[in-house]
Amino acid sequence: MKRFKRLFYYLLINVFVSLCTTLTVLQLWAWRQPAGSDYAGPLGAALTQAAGAQGAAASDRPATTAGILIITQLVTAPPEAFTPYPTRGIVSYRVKEGDTLSGIAQYFGVNLDDLMALNDLRDANRVISGIDLLIPAPSTETPTLPPQPTKTATITLTPRPSLTPQFTLTPTGPTPTPAALIQAVFGVGDLTAERVAIKLSGDELSLFNWQLSDEDGHRFTFPQLTLRAGGEISVYSKAGDPSINALYWGSSKAIWQSGEMVTLTDAAGNVRATFQAP
Numbered sequence: 001m002k003r004f005k006r007l008f009y010y011l012l013i014n015v016f017v018s019l020c021t022t023l024t025v026l027q028l029w030a031w032r033q034p035a036g037s038d039y040a041g042p043l044g045a046a047l048t049q050a051a052g053a054q055g056a057a058a059s060d061r062p063a064t065t066a067g068i069l070i071i072t073q074l075v076t077a078p079p080e081a082f083t084p085y086p087t088r089g090i091v092s093y094r095v096k097e098g099d100t101l102s103g104i105a106q107y108f109g110v111n112l113d114d115l116m117a118l119n120d121l122r123d124a125n126r127v128i129s130g131i132d133l134l135i136p137a138p139s140t141e142t143p144t145l146p147p148q149p150t151k152t153a154t155i156t157l158t159p160r161p162s163l164t165p166q167f168t169l170t171p172t173g174p175t176p177t178p179a180a181l182i183q184a185v186f187g188v189g190d191l192t193a194e195r196v197a198i199k200l201s202g203d204e205l206s207l208f209n210w211q212l213s214d215e216d217g218h219r220f221t222f223p224q225l226t227l228r229a230g231g232e233i234s235v236y237s238k239a240g241d242p243s244i245n246a247l248y249w250g251s252s253k254a255i256w257q258s259g260e261m262v263t264l265t266d267a268a269g270n271v272r273a274t275f276q277a278p
Contacts, residue, residue, distance in 0.1 A: 090118075091135045101127050109138045178202030180210075180227065182262055182275035191254045194237040196262060196275075200227035207233075209267035215260050220249050 093104060101124050105112040114136045116124060127133075179201045187193030196212060207222040212235055220235055223242070227233065233245055237255040240248035249255065256262070256277045264273040 090137055092132045093135050094132050095127055095129045097129045099127060099129065101125075104133065104135070108135045110136050176202050178205040178229075180205060180207065180264060180272055182264055182273045183232075185256055185262060185275065185277040188256045188258050188277050189254050191238050191251070194254050194256060195234045196256075197232065197234050198264065198273075199232040200229065202229065204228045204231075210272070211265050213263050213265070214255055214257075218251075218255055220247075222247070 091108075093108070095104075101115060101121070102112055104127075105115045108115075112124060115133070116122070118134050118136045121127075180198050181201055183197040183199050185194075185196050187195060198212075205227050207225045207227060210222045212220040212222075225233070225247075233247060235247045235249060237249045237251045239250040239252075240246070242248060258277055260277045262275045262277060263271060265271050
C-alpha cells in the first residue's frame with residue numbers, strides 16, 4: 001500500500017514539473033518576439049487558427065458579441081503572384097518566409113498603414129514568418145469628381161421702343177432775308193491800307209453786279225461772288241490780285257474820306273447797306 005502511495009506522489013511531482021517546464025518554455029518564446037508584434041506564441045497561433053476555423057464555418061453569420069473579433073477567412077496561400085484576393089470582411093494570413101508587409105498589403109488590396117494599425121505593427125520593413133496577421137477589409141474609396149464649371153447667368157437686354165414725337169415744332173415768324181452789312185472802313189485816306197469790310201448776315205447771298213460807291217461818284221462793281229452764311233469780304237482801294245476774301249478796286253489814290261457815306265446797292269440798284277467812314 002505504501003508502495004502505491006509513493007508511486008502516486010512520484011507521478012504527481014512529474015506532472016507538476018512538466019507543467020512548470022512547459023510554461024517556462026512558452027514564456028521564453030514570448031520574450032523572444034519583437035516589441036509591438038502581435039504574435040502571441042504557439043498557443044496564440046493555435047487559438048487564432050481555432051477562431052479562424054470557427055469563423056470560416058460561420059462566415060455568413062454576423063458577429064453580435066461585443067468585444068470579440070470574428071475572423072471570416074484564414075488565408076494560407078503565398079502572395080507572390082500579387083493577384084487581388086477577393087476578401088470578405090477581416091481575414092487572417094499566416095506569414096511565409098520571404099513575405100513583406102508591403103507585398104501582403106498589395107496582394108490583399110489594402111492600405112499598408114491600415115494593415116500595420118490593425119496588427120499594432122510599428123516597423124513596415126520587419127515581419128516574422130509563421131505569425132498570423134489580421135487583414136483589414138479593403139476600403140471603398142469614393143471617386144473625386146472634378147469641379148464643375150460655374151454657370152454664369154446671361155442677361156439679355158431688351159431694347160426699349162423709340163419714343164415718337166407727338167408734334168412737330170414749326171418755326172414762327174418770317175424767314176430772315178440774308179443781308180450784306182458794311183462792318184467798317186479801315187485806313188481812310190491811306191491807299192496802302194484803305195479797305196471796306198463787308199459781312200453777310202443770314203444764308204448765302206450772291207453779290208454779282210452789286211456796287212460799292214462813295215459821294216464823289218466812284219463805283220466798284222462786284223464780280224461773280226457768293227457769300228456763305230457768316231462769310232466776309234474786304235474791298236481794297238489799291239490794285240492787287242483778288243483772293244477768296246479780298247477784292248481790289250485798282251485805284252491809284254485813296255477813295256474814302258473821313259465822314260463820307262459808303263453805299264452798297266444790289267444789281268437792281270436798291271440800297272442794301274450804308275456806312276459813314278470814320
